[in-house]
Structure formats: structure tokens, C-alpha cells
Amino acid sequence: MLPNFTEISNLQNAVAKNSDESAYRKLFVLFYTPVIRFAKAIIHSEEVAEELYADAMMKIWLMGPKLEQVIDFRVYLFTLVKNSAFNHLKKYKGYNYVELDDLETFPISNETxxxxxxxxxxxxxxxxxxxxxxxxxxxxxxxxxxxxxxxxxxxxxxxxxxxxxxxxxxxxxxxxxxxxxxxxxx
Missing domain, CATH: 1.10.10.10 (Winged helix-like DNA-binding domain superfamily/Winged helix DNA-binding domain)
Structure with missing residues (x-):
């Protein structure tokens, strides 16, 4: 589960104001799995999903102080990746990706x-x-x-x-x- 809005906002502001690499790394790691999962649901390719995520996070790093103006980092990041995924699909229209394992996971019970x-x-x-x-x-x-x-x-x-x-x-x-x-x- 992701940290609360305030914690994410604090990391976001540290990146925006101070170019804090440690805060950036924390954001990168925090959102890696959910955003990759989301992108993979759209384009059905883990490799491309990872590339789209890396590109989106690079754009965020390059925003510098403008990043402070983002109200909800989660929504902004997911929207950025969604737009990139749809642009990728348009660019490679007709290319069939191999669908990878689904995202659903269940806790494994060791009862019997x-x-x-x-x-x-x-x-x-x-x-x-x-x-x-x-x-x-x-x-x-x-x-x-x-x-x-x-x-x-x-x-x-x-x-x-x-x-x-x-x-x-x-x-x-x-x-x-x-x-x-x-x-x-x-």
C-alpha cells in the first residue's frame, strides 16, 4: 500500500524544491509496481510498461520546481503513464503483444x-x-x-x-x- 497523501506530497516537494535524489528514488520505488501493473493492463507488455514508467519518472525529475504545482502526484503520474501507453499503442497499432500473467494475487494459505x-x-x-x-x-x-x-x-x-x-x-x-x-x- 502506498503512503498517505501527505507523505507523497512531502517527497514530491523535496524533489521539486531541492532536487532531492533520495526522495526521487523513494517515489520511484513506491510507484514502480502499481504503475507498471497499470501500464501492463493497457499494453500487455511488461518491458514496454517499464520503459513508459521510466520515461514518466524522468519527465517528473526534469520538471524541477514546476512539480510543486501538481496537486495529486498519484493521479498525475498515472495519467502521464496512461497517455504514454495510449500513444505507444497508436504508434504500434496492429502489433500484438504477448499477454503476460494477470495482476490478481491471493494470499497463499498454508492450512491444508x-x-x-x-x-x-x-x-x-x-x-x-x-x-x-x-x-x-x-x-x-x-x-x-x-x-x-x-x-x-x-x-x-x-x-x-x-x-x-x-x-x-x-x-x-x-x-x-x-x-x-x-x-x-x-
Whole structure:
């Protein structure tokens, strides 16, 4: 889980005001996994996601004092990476990326081998359910459920209305619920 808004803002200001490399490194590490996961959900390539993240963080470093004007660093960073990912997709339209493992993870229980098997089976079923969602619906679902963004923040990141976010989430939850019920009843 990411630190709270104040801690992130303090690191952001240290980078903006003092070019603090230590604060920059902390921001880089803090956001690495969630942003890579987000970019990978859009472009389906971990290598490209890492490049986009590195480019975005370089832009942030080069902003210097202008970085102080950013109100919500998380939203700004995710929006920057989203725009880069969509630009990359436009540039390489028609190029098929190999889809890597899904983002969903479950805690592994060491209670019994049967429980472990059941958890793995549920995890695979949930992964399949999420994979069947339309691409934009998947991105919205992951930002809300995996990254903990509010509907309003996702709306800002994706430049779509909160009503559209609600629609995507309703659609995602209905489809996932239907898929999981079907799986559990089989």
C-alpha cells in the first residue's frame, strides 16, 4: 500500500524544491509496481510498461520546481503513464503483444493442501473472469480494486466521467459475479 497523501506530497516537494535524489528514488520505488501493473493492463507488455514508467519518472525529475504545482502526484503520474501507453499503442497499432500473467494475487494459505488447491482454482477462475472483461472495463476495475483509486481519481486519470466509471465497474462486477457463480456451481 502506498503512503498517505501527505507523505507523497512531502517527497514530491523535496524533489521539486531541492532536487532531492533520495526522495526521487523513494517515489520511484513506491510507484514502480502499481504503475507498471497499470501500464501492463493497457499494453500487455511488461518491458514496454517499464520503459513508459521510466520515461514518466524522468519527465517528473526534469520538471524541477514546476512539480510543486501538481496537486495529486498519484493521479498525475498515472495519467502521464496512461497517455504514454495510449500513444505507444497508436504508434504500434496492429502489433500484438504477448499477454503476460494477470495482476490478481491471493494470499497463499498454508492450512491444508486442499485449501491451497481451492484457492488456486478460485484465483484462476477470477483471472479468467477479469480477462473476459472489455479492455477499458479491465483497466477501470484494476485501478479501483487493485490500486485503490476512487471513482473520481480514475475519472481524472482516464479522462472520462465518473458515471462512465460507475458503468464500467457495474459491468465488471456483474460479469465477474456471473462467471464466479457459474464456476462455483459447476
Amino acid at each position: 493442501p486442499i485449501n491451497h488447491i481451492i484457492e488456486k482454482e478460485l484465483e484462476q477462475s477470477l483471472k479468467k473472469a477479469i480477462d473476459t472483461l472489455p479492455p477499458k472495463c479491465q483497466v477501470v476495475y484494476r485501478l479501483v480494486k487493485n490500486e485503490g483509486f476512487s471513482y473520481k481519481q480514475v475519472s481524472e486519470i482516464l479522462s472520462i466521467s465518473t458515471n462512465t466509471i460507475e458503468g464500467h465497474m457495474t459491468n465488471a462486477l456483474k460479469k465477474i459475479t456471473f462467471h464466479m457463480r457459474k464456476h462455483l456451481n459447476s
